[in-house]
Amino acid sequence: GQNIDQPTEMTATEGAIVQINCTYQTSGFNGLFWYQQHAGEAPTFLSYNVLDGLEEKGRFSSFLSRSKGYSYLLLKELQMKDSASYLCAVMDSNYQLIWGAGTKLIIKP
Amino acid sequence: NAGVTQTPKFRVLKTGQSMTLLCAQDMNHEYMYWYRQDPGMGLRLIHYSVGEGTTAKGEVPDGYNVSRLKKQNFLLGLESAAPSQTSVYFCASSSPVSTSGSEPLTDTQYFGPGTRLTVL
Numbered sequence: 001g002q003n004i005d006q007p008t009e010m011t012a013t014e015g016a017i018v019q020i021n022c023t024y025q026t027s028g029f030n031g032l033f034w035y036q037q038h039a040g041e042a043p044t045f046l047s048y049n050v051l052d053g054l055e056e057k058g059r060f061s062s063f064l065s066r067s068k069g070y071s072y073l074l075l076k077e078l079q080m081k082d083s084a085s086y087l088c089a090v091m092d093s094n095y096q097l098i099w100g101a102g103t104k105l106i107i108k109p
Numbered sequence: 110n111a112g113v114t115q116t117p118k119f120r121v122l123k124t125g126q127s128m129t130l131l132c133a134q135d136m137n138h139e140y141m142y143w144y145r146q147d148p149g150m151g152l153r154l155i156h157y158s159v160g161e162g163t164t165a166k167g168e169v170p171d172g173y174n175v176s177r178l179k180k181q182n183f184l185l186g187l188e189s190a191a192p193s194q195t196s197v198y199f200c201a202s203s204s205p206v207s208t209s210g211s212e213p214l215t216d217t218q219y220f221g222p223g224t225r226l227t228v229l
Binding site: 004008031033040041042043044045048087089091095096097098099100101102 | 113149150151152153154167199216217218219220221222223
């Protein structure tokens with residue numbers, strides 16, 4: 001079966017750095033997406049990785065290792081507005097997105 | 110651009126009632142999707158469409174029907190609502206090729222605000 005695993009909840013302090021991990025087992029791989037979802041709102045696109053390595057975009061970076069079936073999202077200089085759920089999704093061989101359950105990130109002052 | 114819009118935002122149904130959720134996008138995207146999101150679970154694909162007049166089943170299609178009569182609209186129907194269909198429903202759209210210079214990459218899915226449905 002296809003499976004995406006990520007921690008259910010994480011807590012971090014304002015101004016700090018947090019790393020949210022995602023491991024996956026899917027039938028085929030056509031890229032990995034990270035989305036942010038604030039409570040009661042729609043998911044919004046954050047990043048996309050299809051090759052191994054680190055993609056940096058401002059305070060957010062995403063890393064991929066295809067051989068390990070592993071990705072992480074790194075958030076730097078955390079702000080209170082970063083409190084949200086972070087969704088990892090993998091595009092499989094049929095170009096369908098397989099979604100993780102999401103990691104709820106709580107930022108404390 | 111409004112992006113992806115959904116109506117209604119909230120709805121309460123009784124078991125056995127029917128309803129239609131409407132999704133509209135103004136980004137000229139070819140692909141459209143209907144997902145449901147339940148606590149503790151990832152988004153699950155109900156049905157999707159790769160173009161006007163075509164639809165296909167996703168992971169959890171039972172109890173739902175869809176239609177894509179116009180490129181910009183994707184309708185999700187519940188024929189006879191059941192309490193197990195209580196959920197938040199999201200519509201999304203994407204394009205296999207870039208339709209504007211502002212999109213970061215193709216196949217990125219853009220989501221509507223969601224419909225909260227309760228079936229009693």
